[in-house]
Amino acid sequence: xxxxxxxxxxxxxxVANGMLIALIAIGYTLVYGIIEMxxxxxxxxxxxxxxxxxxxxxxxxLPVPRRGELPxxxxxxxxxxxxxxxxxxxxxxNLLIERxxxxxxxxxxxxxxxxxxxxxxxxxxxxxxxxxxxAPVNFPNYIPRVDIFNEWFKxxxxxxxxxxxxFVIAVTLPLVVGLQLxxxxxxxxxxxxxxxxxxxxxQLMGININRTIALTFLLGGALAGAAGLISGLYNNTxxxxxxxxxxxxAFTAAVLxxxxxxxxxxxxxxxxxxxxxxxxGYIGARWTPAVVFGLLIVVFVFKPxxxxxxxxxxxx
Amino acid sequence: MVKRNFRxxxxxxxGKGAAIGAALGAAALPRxxxxxxxxxxAESVKIVSALPMTGSSYGQTSTVVNGIRMAIEEASRMxxxxxxxxxxxxxxxxxxxxxxxxxxxxxxxxxxxxPNIMVYIGHFNSGAAKxxxxxxxxxGLVMISPANTYPGLTKPxxxxxxxxDIYYPSGFRNYTRVIPADDLQGAVGAAWAKxxxxxxxxxxxxxELYGKGIADVFANTCPKIGIRVVGRDGIDGRAADYRAxxxxxxxxxxxxIYYGGITQNNAGTLLKDIRGAGVNKHFIGPxxxxxxxxxxxxxxxxxxxxxxxxxxxxSAYQGExxxxxxxxxxxxxxxxxxxxxxxYEAAKVALDAIARAGVRDxxxxxxAVFATQNFTGLLGTWSFDANGDTSNTTxxxxxxxxxxxxxxxxxxEILTAPA
Numbered sequence: 001x002x003x004x005x006x007x008x009x010x011x012x013x014x015v016a017n018g019m020l021i022a023l024i025a026i027g028y029t030l031v032y033g034i035i036e037m038x039x040x041x042x043x044x045x046x047x048x049x050x051x052x053x054x055x056x057x058x059x060x061x062l063p064v065p066r067r068g069e070l071p072x073x074x075x076x077x078x079x080x081x082x083x084x085x086x087x088x089x090x091x092x093x094n095l096l097i098e099r100x101x102x103x104x105x106x107x108x109x110x111x112x113x114x115x116x117x118x119x120x121x122x123x124x125x126x127x128x129x130x131x132x133x134x135a136p137v138n139f140p141n142y143i144p145r146v147d148i149f150n151e152w153f154k155x156x157x158x159x160x161x162x163x164x165x166x167f168v169i170a171v172t173l174p175l176v177v178g179l180q181l182x183x184x185x186x187x188x189x190x191x192x193x194x195x196x197x198x199x200x201x202x203q204l205m206g207i208n209i210n211r212t213i214a215l216t217f218l219l220g221g222a223l224a225g226a227a228g229l230i231s232g233l234y235n236n237t238x239x240x241x242x243x244x245x246x247x248x249x250a251f252t253a254a255v256l257x258x259x260x261x262x263x264x265x266x267x268x269x270x271x272x273x274x275x276x277x278x279x280x281g282y283i284g285a286r287w288t289p290a291v292v293f294g295l296l297i298v299v300f301v302f303k304p305x306x307x308x309x310x311x312x313x314x315x316x
Numbered sequence: 317m318v319k320r321n322f323r324x325x326x327x328x329x330x331g332k333g334a335a336i337g338a339a340l341g342a343a344a345l346p347r348x349x350x351x352x353x354x355x356x357x358a359e360s361v362k363i364v365s366a367l368p369m370t371g372s373s374y375g376q377t378s379t380v381v382n383g384i385r386m387a388i389e390e391a392s393r394m395x396x397x398x399x400x401x402x403x404x405x406x407x408x409x410x411x412x413x414x415x416x417x418x419x420x421x422x423x424x425x426x427x428x429x430x431p432n433i434m435v436y437i438g439h440f441n442s443g444a445a446k447x448x449x450x451x452x453x454x455x456g457l458v459m460i461s462p463a464n465t466y467p468g469l470t471k472p473x474x475x476x477x478x479x480x481d482i483y484y485p486s487g488f489r490n491y492t493r494v495i496p497a498d499d500l501q502g503a504v505g506a507a508w509a510k511x512x513x514x515x516x517x518x519x520x521x522x523x524e525l526y527g528k529g530i531a532d533v534f535a536n537t538c539p540k541i542g543i544r545v546v547g548r549d550g551i552d553g554r555a556a557d558y559r560a561x562x563x564x565x566x567x568x569x570x571x572x573i574y575y576g577g578i579t580q581n582n583a584g585t586l587l588k589d590i591r592g593a594g595v596n597k598h599f600i601g602p603x604x605x606x607x608x609x610x611x612x613x614x615x616x617x618x619x620x621x622x623x624x625x626x627x628x629x630x631s632a633y634q635g636e637x638x639x640x641x642x643x644x645x646x647x648x649x650x651x652x653x654x655x656x657x658x659x660y661e662a663a664k665v666a667l668d669a670i671a672r673a674g675v676r677d678x679x680x681x682x683x684a685v686f687a688t689q690n691f692t693g694l695l696g697t698w699s700f701d702a703n704g705d706t707s708n709t710t711x712x713x714x715x716x717x718x719x720x721x722x723x724x725x726x727x728x729e730i731l732t733a734p735a
Contacts, residue, residue, distance in 0.1 A: 135372030280560030
């Protein structure tokens, strides 16, 4: 493996991981954009998304393919069903959280919903603990690992890009693009943007604020649920503490990209994934969190509102 | 957390119930009858255990606590003329999922301030012991560990600078362990790598005291026996994946990969990512991964993983040990995990020392524990040295193998560690 191959390999790893971070980061940014609240429970909704997909897969007793064997098309259709289920379930969960823990505090001082979010996060972590226990559990592998460069394109390279990495990108991209279209091309999306800019004015224009905010939480939850299934299938493991680190990473990505900005969250996620992979590769894994947050500080010194951040009145 | 604590309590009752039932049924009846009035007459002393009872170590540590209870029940809860009370404490928190520094400090202080406590059995993790030893040292309370293997806790020159003296501010020792330390286990791991014909190794640790310590020993042993270390990394046990590290391993192309650490720091995910990167070389780990939780998490990738252990695993118990396993089953139900027997042995040592001391004095009991010589226990006949280390050096290597479709740890070889 030459140093050039090594770099390419780490970049590819970073992109695949970054996509996953981006998907969660969008959930943070979406909520922040609308009500300027950091939803700390978001990472844990993602964790429960992984657990819910695992339980769904076990409930329908989806046969696990043997190593190197391609499962029948039926398996993938069922997985698609699981995806829809888990997106719906997590969307509803997020909606419920908003209704019970955040909406009553909408006019309270800024810190109140923040603390409430941390409380919800603890509750969800403990739900996860009771649900699957404390040990990491194995998430069965349904995505066969095929070396794309060598086997599909017959390139003689040691750089390894498998179908699993492709899978993450292939499932995440449409979700993100779909969300962008929804927000910028539909009437409801327009209502969301209006609410983000000026809640009172939007209300005067006849926009139902409560419904718009609820919709935002629905979307955020659905994305977290999707991320849960994708990460389960990609990393093949699930543990109740998953949400904290994922949430922290995603939150960092969202802030890095300029919180409230969808493209920024996407970019921040990719950036974070790549930086982490490079740091793991060239500096040492034990330094990665320090490197990531050190860079974050550097970015903020020169660009306090993040990479694509704008003054808060023109967000989203 | 609530559920787990509840389960533990219940299990404790089941255990006691079974023991009393057995006592009533057997010839031990008069003895049991005498034991009851003794509670009022005899002075009582207390033994506590501080082990993670929340989190994924629970499967392991609950059997350790059962081992301790079993030893105490078998002695009819008496040590010499003293009636022995036992309490099982939890040094973990649900939020951490493993031992927690603040909780450990709290327990150590609680033990220090309860004059009835004569022996403190704990901890499961060496990092936790590091916190509690100095606290207990200041009041002279002796600690017996059934599981800590980090060498620096007791052995001068085998750990960091200043160790182990920094843990003993009062100037005397108060910490012993019934399990051989990692300077032996790490060396056995390296020797096993050599047996597998390895000439290069890549070493990963979980940056915790135990994991890094044992990985250091492995790294230091390698050059002595002709293995070249081609890479060294420390991983963050909470990271989502280790693909970038796996790529580094692939680039270094070692013959063996050694992981110094515990299951709870994502060992399963690490292994999966290494295999996922197409690296199918030998993976060796210490006793920190030698548990069912690791096999459950790593899934089919776990097959063929090697693990060393400072003793003999329950599946290979013979003779007296097999009898013990049967008694354990009658007492607590189920099978003991590898450390259960060390809990039993630690409690035996504690009872013996309290009996020999003959007075309710922490300093005398501590000296009695350290004076344990030619102790005939289940682990053979062994002694504590001046550092509080056992003279026992029996080690074993196991392999994760498929038995009837399920993965389990299968004993490969029993060896004696090089002195």
